[in-house]
Amino acid sequence: MTHPTRRSVLTGTVAIGATALASIGRQPPAHAAAPLTGKQAPGWYRYKVGSFEITAVTDGNRPTPLPDNIVKNASKSEVVAAVASTMPGVDKEKPPFPFTPVVVNTGQKLVAIDTGFGPATFEQSKGAIGQYQSNLAAAGIDPKTVDVVIISHFHGDHIGGLIGADSKPLFPNAEIMVPKAEWDYWMDEGNASRAPEGLVKSTHANSRRVFGALGNKVTQYESNKEVVPGITAVFTPGHTLGHTSHIVASGSDRVLIQADVTAGLGLVFARYPGWHVAADMDGPLAEQSRRKLYDMAVAEKMPVHGYHFPFPALGHLDKDGNGYRLTPVFWNTAL
Amino acid sequence: MTHPTRRSVLTGTVAIGATALASIGRQPPAHAAAPLTGKQAPGWYRYKVGSFEITAVTDGNRPTPLPDNIVKNASKSEVVAAVASTMPGVDKEKPPFPFTPVVVNTGQKLVAIDTGFGPATFEQSKGAIGQYQSNLAAAGIDPKTVDVVIISHFHGDHIGGLIGADSKPLFPNAEIMVPKAEWDYWMDEGNASRAPEGLVKSTHANSRRVFGALGNKVTQYESNKEVVPGITAVFTPGHTLGHTSHIVASGSDRVLIQADVTAGLGLVFARYPGWHVAADMDGPLAEQSRRKLYDMAVAEKMPVHGYHFPFPALGHLDKDGNGYRLTPVFWNTAL
Numbered sequence: 070m071t072h073p074t075r076r077s078v079l080t081g082t083v084a085i086g087a088t089a090l091a092s093i094g095r096q097p098p099a100h101a102a103a104p105l106t107g108k109q110a111p112g113w114y115r116y117k118v119g120s121f122e123i124t125a126v127t128d129g130n131r132p133t134p135l136p137d138n139i140v141k142n143a144s145k146s147e148v149v150a151a152v153a154s155t156m157p158g159v160d161k162e163k164p165p166f167p168f169t170p171v172v173v174n175t176g177q178k179l180v181a182i183d184t185g186f187g188p189a190t191f192e193q194s195k196g197a198i199g200q201y202q203s204n205l206a207a208a209g210i211d212p213k214t215v216d217v218v219i220i221s222h223f224h225g226d227h228i229g230g231l232i233g234a235d236s237k238p239l240f241p242n243a244e245i246m247v248p249k250a251e252w253d254y255w256m257d258e259g260n261a262s263r264a265p266e267g268l269v270k271s272t273h274a275n276s277r278r279v280f281g282a283l284g285n286k287v288t289q290y291e292s293n294k295e296v297v298p299g300i301t302a303v304f305t306p307g308h309t310l311g312h313t314s315h316i317v318a319s320g321s322d323r324v325l326i327q328a329d330v331t332a333g334l335g336l337v338f339a340r341y342p343g344w345h346v347a348a349d350m351d352g353p354l355a356e357q358s359r360r361k362l363y364d365m366a367v368a369e370k371m372p373v374h375g376y377h378f379p380f381p382a383l384g385h386l387d388k389d390g391n392g393y394r395l396t397p398v399f400w401n402t403a404l
Numbered sequence: 405m406t407h408p409t410r411r412s413v414l415t416g417t418v419a420i421g422a423t424a425l426a427s428i429g430r431q432p433p434a435h436a437a438a439p440l441t442g443k444q445a446p447g448w449y450r451y452k453v454g455s456f457e458i459t460a461v462t463d464g465n466r467p468t469p470l471p472d473n474i475v476k477n478a479s480k481s482e483v484v485a486a487v488a489s490t491m492p493g494v495d496k497e498k499p500p501f502p503f504t505p506v507v508v509n510t511g512q513k514l515v516a517i518d519t520g521f522g523p524a525t526f527e528q529s530k531g532a533i534g535q536y537q538s539n540l541a542a543a544g545i546d547p548k549t550v551d552v553v554i555i556s557h558f559h560g561d562h563i564g565g566l567i568g569a570d571s572k573p574l575f576p577n578a579e580i581m582v583p584k585a586e587w588d589y590w591m592d593e594g595n596a597s598r599a600p601e602g603l604v605k606s607t608h609a610n611s612r613r614v615f616g617a618l619g620n621k622v623t624q625y626e627s628n629k630e631v632v633p634g635i636t637a638v639f640t641p642g643h644t645l646g647h648t649s650h651i652v653a654s655g656s657d658r659v660l661i662q663a664d665v666t667a668g669l670g671l672v673f674a675r676y677p678g679w680h681v682a683a684d685m686d687g688p689l690a691e692q693s694r695r696k697l698y699d700m701a702v703a704e705k706m707p708v709h710g711y712h713f714p715f716p717a718l719g720h721l722d723k724d725g726n727g728y729r730l731t732p733v734f735w736n737t738a739l
């Protein structure tokens with residue numbers, strides 16, 4: 070994972086001289102080495118918020134060559150430098166973009182918030198993404214028992230997992246709830262016809278594909294209300310025009326599920342909240358939502374789940390200069 | 405997980421006014437909520453170093469009320485403040501102490517480095533610790549296939565897992581390799597008879613219990629040499645007098661397995677490397693080893709696995725003022 074010189078290792082840190090290896094007891098047994106496994110642990114992590122159980126269930130990471138124009142108001146070399154300092158150990162020119170939805174069990178309702186790219190992308194990406202359904206199964210969650218799916222916004226990495234490669238619903242018993250402002254914008258034929266090439270146009274088409282497969286049977290919700298008991302929608306527009314975050318609350322405990330308030334490379338863009346990412350439809354509005362929400366999370370010491378934070382995608386934000394620094398959650402080894 | 409006021413949430417961050425909830429499509433189905441699971445994900449994480457596979461396998465976290473004298477040259481209130489700033493979200497008066505050994509598969513040898521407290525502690529701690537063997541199984545590693553166990557030092561959380569509650573070996577086919585300087589110190593009857601009450605005395609007794617159960621069949625190794633091909637011992641005394649770290653190298657990739665260069669609360673004591681922790685037998689020597697090793701890791705950009713870092717216990721160190729800051733590894737969702 071790094072490239073020190075052999076010399077520095079051996080001369081810089083070893084405090085005692087080499088002497089003959091003293092050996093007592095039995096000889097090493099002749100034993101076949103166990104094979105390499107090539108397998109990673111299943112990608113889920115669970116924590117309590119009051120009496121609720123929240124499970125972060127990752128859809129995977131996608132290594133992505135940084136486009137020249139990934140940030141509108143910063144150069145690519147500035148972004149590469151920020152990746153190197155914020156995500157040490159990754160390929161700074163082709164960093165992994167992480168994708169992690171959550172599932173909330175309130176004890177009354179089992180609620181999925183966002184759904185990943187969908188299982189069809191697993192083979193296309195050679196297993197990099199499209200992991201959500203298998204990680205959900207590893208976490209012991211049957212999608213047939215999900216009562217409600219709440220969508221934050223209509224980008225494909227959030228809605229794609231509503232349906233399978235066969236276009237059948239993956240949450241067959243769930244009410245699908247979508248922000249009214251997202252539905253109004255994306256499903257408008259005039260907006261679709263005027264959409265510029267690229268992410269905006271493809272999101273119009275993909276929204277019709279996915280929701281069409283569901284017969285457009287969705288419940289629209291508005292912000293500043295509980296979407297389901299214990300989960301309140303918070304309007305955070307800019308990334309998309311109806312982009313919505315959520316606060317999950319049980320008793321006196323809360324967590325902010327931020328969706329794409331920082332998009333793509335959440336750790337990096339939290340450090341540089343003034344950067345206007347190309348994927349944000351309205352950069353200045355996204356920045357305004359971001360600073361407002363993050364200042365609240367810092368002031369309230371509210372933990373934040375970021376869809377594009379590295380797994381397990383949960384941490385605490387601090388203000389650091391003009392930006393924000395995430396301290397990842399201390400991993401609980403038991404509930 | 406935090407305690408914001410309801411008012412601040414609703415007035416501070418919600419950008420659009422509340423209007424009537426618009427709802428189209430079907431009604432929510434009547435559906436029994438899935439039960440809460442009470443279960444955490446199995447505690448293992450795998451990564452590649454060159455052609456080697458390394459698996460971090462946690463023994464768990466133990467919530468521990470901070471003793472008044474946990475640091476010899478800092479007050480308890482300073483330590484509590486450091487816990488609060490370094491480990492946000494945990495109980496700062498009773499933080500969880502994490503314990504995470506690693507297993508290295510070199511392709512030729514399957515090598516465990518340290519072993520946790522041992523399964524007997526699982527019930528005693530109500531599942532907080534003693535998880536190593538079950539997490540090893542979850543990771544697909546059969547302890548019967550382990551060829552070598554390398555011990556860093558003789559504290560009970562590192563050697564206890566060599567034997568079961570029945571005192572039988574848990575790695576029945578493995579060569580057990582121990583630092584010669586540890587063996588020389590702890591197994592000396594004169595040192596044992598002069599040991600002060602507390603950790604030093606109990607470690608003398610526990611070392612006799614554990615290694616006695618193995619018939620004292622161990623191989624002693626010295627530092628500045630490869631212990632097994634690809635794993636080099638680095639002498640880092642102070643925490644104990646023979647405390648030893650390891651560098652795992654394959655091709656041009658390396659990782660530093662630091663053991664207890666920062667002990668107990670690794671993240672906190674990395675930030676304050678001048679603090680002399682009560683568990684360090686020789687505080688000034690431990691500080692010297694710590695600064696030397698960490699300065700090397702920073703200069704070489706070498707990732708560091710800390711036995712007492714939070715799971716998955718791997719990250720990159722930066723110098724920050726007089727101390728060091730760990731950036732946890734970016735979690736790979738596939739190998």
